[in-house]
Amino acid sequence: MSECTLLSGNEAIALGAHLAGVHFATGYPGTPSTEILEALAQGDYEAVRVQWSINEKVALEVGIGASLAGRRTLVTMKHVGVNVAADPLMTLTYMGVKGGLVLVTADDPGMHSSQNEQDNRNYARFAKIPVLEPSDSQEACDMMNTAFELSERFDTPVLLRTTTRISHSKTPVTPGQRTESPVEPGFTKDPSKSVMIPAYARGRRLVVEERSGQLAKLAEESVDAPPHLSRVEMRSPDVGIITGGIAYQYVREALPDASIFKLGMTYPLPMEAIRSFAQMVDRLYVVEELDPFWETEISAAGIEVTPTGLSSVGELGAPAILQTIGAGDSIVGAEPAGGIPVRPPVLCPGCPHRGVFFTLRRGGYAVTGDIGCYSLGVLPPLEAMHTCICMGASVGAAQGIEKALGEDAPNTVAVIGDSTFLHSGMTGIADAFFNGSNMTTLILDNYTTAMTGHQGNPTAGYDVYRSEAPRLEFEPLVRGLGVDDVVRVNPYDMQALESALKSAQETRGPSVIIVEGACALLPWAEHSPPYRVTDECIGCGMCLRLGCPALRRKGTGKRDQVLIAADLCTGCGLCAQVCPQSAIVTEGDDQ
Amino acid sequence: MPRIDDVLVVGVGGQGIILATDVIAEVFLRAGFDAKKSEVHGMAQRGGSVESHVRRGESVHSPLISPGRVQVLLALEGLEALRYAHTLNPQGTIIFDPQRIPPLSVATGAQEYPDDLTDQLSRYAAQVTEVKGYEIASKLGNARAQNSVLMGALASLTELPRDLWLEVLDSRVPAKAVEVNRRAFERGLESMSENR
Ligand SMILES: Cc1ncc(C[n+]2csc(CCOP(=O)(O)OP(=O)(O)O)c2C)c(N)n1
Numbered sequence A: 001m002s003e004c005t006l007l008s009g010n011e012a013i014a015l016g017a018h019l020a021g022v023h024f025a026t027g028y029p030g031t032p033s034t035e036i037l038e039a040l041a042q043g044d045y046e047a048v049r050v051q052w053s054i055n056e057k058v059a060l061e062v063g064i065g066a067s068l069a070g071r072r073t074l075v076t077m078k079h080v081g082v083n084v085a086a087d088p089l090m091t092l093t094y095m096g097v098k099g100g101l102v103l104v105t106a107d108d109p110g111m112h113s114s115q116n117e118q119d120n121r122n123y124a125r126f127a128k129i130p131v132l133e134p135s136d137s138q139e140a141c142d143m144m145n146t147a148f149e150l151s152e153r154f155d156t157p158v159l160l161r162t163t164t165r166i167s168h169s170k171t172p173v174t175p176g177q178r179t180e181s182p183v184e185p186g187f188t189k190d191p192s193k194s195v196m197i198p199a200y201a202r203g204r205r206l207v208v209e210e211r212s213g214q215l216a217k218l219a220e221e222s223v224d225a226p227p228h229l230s231r232v233e234m235r236s237p238d239v240g241i242i243t244g245g246i247a248y249q250y251v252r253e254a255l256p257d258a259s260i261f262k263l264g265m266t267y268p269l270p271m272e273a274i275r276s277f278a279q280m281v282d283r284l285y286v287v288e289e290l291d292p293f294w295e296t297e298i299s300a301a302g303i304e305v306t307p308t309g310l311s312s313v314g315e316l317g318a319p320a321i322l323q324t325i326g327a328g329d330s331i332v333g334a335e336p337a338g339g340i341p342v343r344p345p346v347l348c349p350g351c352p353h354r355g356v357f358f359t360l361r362r363g364g365y366a367v368t369g370d371i372g373c374y375s376l377g378v379l380p381p382l383e384a385m386h387t388c389i390c391m392g393a394s395v396g397a398a399q400g401i402e403k404a405l406g407e408d409a410p411n412t413v414a415v416i417g418d419s420t421f422l423h424s425g426m427t428g429i430a431d432a433f434f435n436g437s438n439m440t441t442l443i444l445d446n447y448t449t450a451m452t453g454h455q456g457n458p459t460a461g462y463d464v465y466r467s468e469a470p471r472l473e474f475e476p477l478v479r480g481l482g483v484d485d486v487v488r489v490n491p492y493d494m495q496a497l498e499s500a501l502k503s504a505q506e507t508r509g510p511s512v513i514i515v516e517g518a519c520a521l522l523p524w525a526e527h528s529p530p531y532r533v534t535d536e537c538i539g540c541g542m543c544l545r546l547g548c549p550a551l552r553r554k555g556t557g558k559r560d561q562v563l564i565a566a567d568l569c570t571g572c573g574l575c576a577q578v579c580p581q582s583a584i585v586t587e588g589d590d591q
Numbered sequence B: 001m002p003r004i005d006d007v008l009v010v011g012v013g014g015q016g017i018i019l020a021t022d023v024i025a026e027v028f029l030r031a032g033f034d035a036k037k038s039e040v041h042g043m044a045q046r047g048g049s050v051e052s053h054v055r056r057g058e059s060v061h062s063p064l065i066s067p068g069r070v071q072v073l074l075a076l077e078g079l080e081a082l083r084y085a086h087t088l089n090p091q092g093t094i095i096f097d098p099q100r101i102p103p104l105s106v107a108t109g110a111q112e113y114p115d116d117l118t119d120q121l122s123r124y125a126a127q128v129t130e131v132k133g134y135e136i137a138s139k140l141g142n143a144r145a146q147n148s149v150l151m152g153a154l155a156s157l158t159e160l161p162r163d164l165w166l167e168v169l170d171s172r173v174p175a176k177a178v179e180v181n182r183r184a185f186e187r188g189l190e191s192m193s194e195n196r
């Protein structure tokens, strides 16, 4: 196979991992990283075993075990996932690896699908490990092999950082040859290297320092020399630009004549090579997306850098570079048309989350929310979510509101999805039990990790290969965490949910309501015949407050009757439950 | 007419936009060009607004088309055509499907769907063409082939051979949908010559 094909950055990383002789890969889904493991599982890559872990911390820990067993190991996650995995990472860096270990962090400048836009190059400096950043899919593929070699050669985990525009752009890739790790598989007992008690960790701390020096030396030696971590492209001497990752492409597009120092390993930096480059150009700029990470390092080394004026917020692009460094020679589009109705994402027709938020809003609850499809419960018309911080935070935040205000606390409910609960909600429940909280938690169990593309998890019953997997039951799990008051509710029965909520609020001790119903997009989700609206409809718009895409007014009048698009309706029946005129009916209903 | 290198495909999540740009990019690549495409996955797929960039050239750098440089705006939905019309080069072409998918804000009556789409669009483009992709595909028996109708329309603006388009299209759609997508593509091609 050596044909040139278009691959996304994520597909290229999967291919590159296979070519680099990876034996084990795990991670936790998160946009824009998710497709790496999916491509690795779905591709023709038999030697690799792939699995989804329950969260990023567990993923990295399983990965560390696999590396200690002498296997080349890939661990993938989105940028915020590294926060969850930071605890093992910060000590793994002392231990080093046996089989190469590459951690892919997929950052999301512009926050297309994330709660923040943290720049994970900072983790490289923090953990004192090298970071590689591809500028297109070919580099993403090729860098995997380099990353594993470096990992084994320098006895360090290696960070490979992509961004949304690398992960989700498709560019041509010609694959290279497959290699195997020279490391003999097998677990070696080596406590002074793998047991980080203070006595051993102090020794390893010095090793890390020594390694940092070696990596800095490697950075210098590999500018335009194997393993080609960075390169200099001399063009006009007027302007010299230090750049890397996707920013490199934007610079090439905006300033075709500029000389470029292209970083491939973007930490540690080849500072002496950069110093010589600086001497060859009249003005030196650093163009990077998000934090002034390289610029700070380069300026601190006493190299004069001309400020670009580019923002450190959001995505970069060729136009911004043209407008700043390109001295105003800009391409600008026309003014956008005004007054265009917005089109944010919405819960699907028949989504099991819809009725929950309708009920919570009607009950006037304060809702601490979490991350998943159900985060859309914050948007109109449902507007029933009042916090969303990080995965699992709903449970802790609800307890905090209760503890801070005591008797004066509003009726508060934590809402959390199944995957998120297993990721990091369980500990919050045990904490509520231990600390005598009366809080109520709603677990929205739709049997899948829907938001990131329906990945398997322990309640889904399938794995990354879409093969059957063991299922974990929530009820005994939650009881085991100390909750006596546990009920299971059908998401399409809003009355039952309402009574369950009332009774939970009155019960002493923590309560959990498990709302069980399959995500409407799962192939095995059971749908019923569509509903329709009769002439009894008075156009009050009550049903429209559900925000179901299958419902709309017939015309543009404020009291026009409503209709249901039969091709979209899944027959969930929620709208029939809220219609005060009983004007929404289905087959078999008497009129 | 200059060679069509920079195409922006827009519409609503679920309309097959990503498949369409996969096909277009691969046609570009197989025709011997450097090609890139880019879009954002994730939240936007839940019925939100979607934009996908496709580019070709001797060598392509940024996977994103700069605003003002889009040569063809291929829109699977009218409102989405208007949302991205300002990214068009004023010499460019808009091909849009007049199918209306009202967003929630319109369905609930909070905002209004614009009535004068063609007029508003013509302020941004040298040429605005309506292609009833959804209607044509539905009549052919599979509304999901809407994107193939629009691709046919786009193909008529390029110098690239029809057989190349069909070959790539065939390889990208499910086996049982090959025939209907081929027909949808042909109807899209024809609709453009009728429009001239
Ligand atoms: C630490 C971290 N890892 C991953 C993600 C990406 N992510 C957002 S929501 C989600 C899963 C949601 O699944 P679930 O809780 O089951 O809710 P659903 O989408 O199915 O409604 C994931 C993986 C994240 N935001 N933060």
Ligand code: SF4
Residues within 6 Å of the ligand: A346, A347, A348, A349, A350, A351, A352, A353, A373, A446, A450, A451, A519, A520, A521, B046
């Ligand atoms: S994908 Fe599933 S969980 Fe997400 S909005 Fe759609 S039906 Fe709801």
Ligand code: SF4
Residues within 6 Å of the ligand: A349, A350, A530, A531, A546, A548, A549, A550, A551, A564, A568, A569, A570, A571, A572, A573, A574, A575, A576
């Ligand atoms: S029954 Fe009503 S709420 Fe449920 S999918 Fe159909 S239109 Fe939407």
